[in-house]
Amino acid sequence: MGCMMGKKITFSIHTLGCKVNQYEGERIATELGKFGWKKVDFSARADIYVVNSCTVTAVASHKSRQLIRRALRNNPYATVAVTGCYADSDREEIAAIVGVSLILGNGEKDELPRLLAEKVGELRLNEMAEETPIRASHTRSLIKIQAGCNQFCSYCIVPYVRGGPWSRPEAKIIDDVNRLVDAGTQEVVLTGIHLGLYGMGQKTDLGNLLAKLIEIPGLGRIRLSSIELREITPQIIELASTSGKICNHLHIPLQSGSNKILSRMNRHYTADEFIRHTDEFKHQIANLAITTDIIVGFPGETDNDFEDSVRLAEKVGFSKLHVFKFSPRKGTPAADFDQQVSREVKDKRSAALISIGEKLSSQFAAGYIGKELTVLIERRQGGYVSGVSDNYIRVLCEGPDEVVGKLITVKIIGQEETILYGRIKSGYPVTQCCSVVGADPVSAR
Ligand code: SF4
Structure with missing residues (x-):
């Protein structure tokens, strides 16, 4: 499993649109990964491309078509599958694009991994588990x-x-x-x-x-x-x-x-x-x-x-x-x-x-200068670590890598437009979530 004539199968998936579609895209990627297939960038030459499309606006439909064409340019021999809302709403338009192998609406999306496996001659017997994909270190x-x-x-x-x-x-x-x-x-x-x-x-x-x-x-x-x-x-x-x-x-x-x-x-x-x-x-x-x-x-x-x-x-x-x-x-x-x-x-x-x-x-954001926010640090960004507060403000502060993935208390000391700068409290105290320590609830609103 996972090899096509000795070569590891590669796939790429591009998801457009809402969070539900993003979730479903992640789930498809997880399932394809379980076949032993290797995920590659959408710009790379892959054996399989999945366009998880969107049609919420005319721009989204246009982008979905562009992605299908880009996949076919990257590898004209690839298996190209289109799913998502655009596949439901404009199936005929997609079918008219020469080279598309599979078109599956949202109701059929769960079938996609199995059908792709069949397409490349490798049927995975395990049923797709109805569960959320787990990505290690995802905070x-x-x-x-x-x-x-x-x-x-x-x-x-x-x-x-x-x-x-x-x-x-x-x-x-x-x-x-x-x-x-x-x-x-x-x-x-x-x-x-x-x-x-x-x-x-x-x-x-x-x-x-x-x-x-x-x-x-x-x-x-x-x-x-x-x-x-x-x-x-x-x-x-x-x-x-x-x-x-x-x-x-x-x-x-x-x-x-x-x-x-x-x-x-x-x-x-x-x-x-x-x-x-x-x-x-x-x-x-x-x-x-x-x-x-x-x-x-x-x-x-x-x-x-x-x-x-x-x-x-x-x-x-x-x-x-x-x-x-x-x-x-x-x-x-x-x-x-x-x-x-x-x-x-x-x-x-x-x-x-x-x-x-x-x-x-x-x-x-300005209402929080001088106050403390609880921030979930997500990543390093340049010389700072970066995260989002409970009340959805981007906060940057100087700090070590070990705070990435942690909920920490940050004293807000500055602002640049919609971003706040803070100082991590010594010892990285983790406060109860969703609290603003020392903030006046009315003035902070
Ligand atoms: S019809 Fe569309 S915009 Fe209106 S509530 Fe439902 S999903 Fe949201």
């Missing part, structure tokens, strides 16, 4: 707990290509987290297409799962990748404010600050509701960072609607904005909406909002 690990969505936001292709919600069993997730902790993971990031729907149709929900995960010994902290406003339950807030293990960071997609646009988007909250709830969350969870996604140039978005988004972003005081220019996805209602916004206007609004986002990030 922060993504773990998929949910997929699918039935909300049908008018701009989003996901419910059409990923299907309705489903959730992984609690016992398997707990098992995965235990294994990850044993392998050195300090932080797990719970991911899903629509995380707040975790447990739908079962006798559990996200709050219950979190209550069990925080009991896992040795687990430093838990972060939620993204959660819809109305799915943040009192139990989640209570656990985040008291457990010391759930990061004081909520990524809550806003998409627009205009009620008219929110309604056209089929988003189920109003701007006032968003402000009211996030304000409550900030009072309940000390030093809470709220990050978000905003779409600019949605069909019908006027200057006033855009201004509503700007005002709301400033009022909430997001610590980070992810700004997307609306791009119509074939098959979604919004693609056929009237009053499409010109490219120039989208560019202008996007640039303006990105700059406001940077200002907000800097302001948020």
Whole structure:
């Protein structure tokens, strides 16, 4: 196994898009590695290429096509497999590219390793284990707990290509987290297409799962990748404010600050509701960072609607904005909406909002100068070690390699735009996660 006429089989995988896709890409790579195949860079000549595609925007579809062509240029004799959302939404377009060997939608993704093994004449008999790939020395690990969505936001292709919600069993997730902790993971990031729907149709929900995960010994902290406003339950807030293990960071997609646009988007909250709830969350969870996604140039978005988004972003005081220019996805209602916004206007609004986002990030970070943050050190970066605080601020400090992979207390002494500089407290004390020592919760918000 693992050799093709005496030569070790090489494979390469490139994943685009969301955290769920990233997770699935890692899992495919792990499975292919178990065949004894060697992973190589996507720019290298490989026997097998996997393009784990995305189609969330027209740009993502374009990038997916480019990757397929790049793989075929690198090795015209390679087995090229395409999976992911683009494989679901535009199968015929991919099939028209000469040289593609396999096209598998998300529902068939788990079959990919076996089919590839068959393609190269080596069938691995073991079934793919339904578990999270473990990467030694990975201090922060993504773990998929949910997929699918039935909300049908008018701009989003996901419910059409990923299907309705489903959730992984609690016992398997707990098992995965235990294994990850044993392998050195300090932080797990719970991911899903629509995380707040975790447990739908079962006798559990996200709050219950979190209550069990925080009991896992040795687990430093838990972060939620993204959660819809109305799915943040009192139990989640209570656990985040008291457990010391759930990061004081909520990524809550806003998409627009205009009620008219929110309604056209089929988003189920109003701007006032968003402000009211996030304000409550900030009072309940000390030093809470709220990050978000905003779409600019949605069909019908006027200057006033855009201004509503700007005002709301400033009022909430997001610590980070992810700004997307609306791009119509074939098959979604919004693609056929009237009053499409010109490219120039989208560019202008996007640039303006990105700059406001940077200002907000800097302001948020500035609130921590002179205070202490708990930072998970992830890597060495030049003369510094670099990590992320519980409330999602990049922190650099001088320190030895031995702090990499540890949760340590850092005194913040300086700032450069959105990055903070700190000094590691002597003896590298590891504090309880998600705390800001000596910080005034109100002024730090
Ligand atoms: S909630 Fe809306 S944007 Fe998110 S996956 Fe579902 S349909 Fe798409």
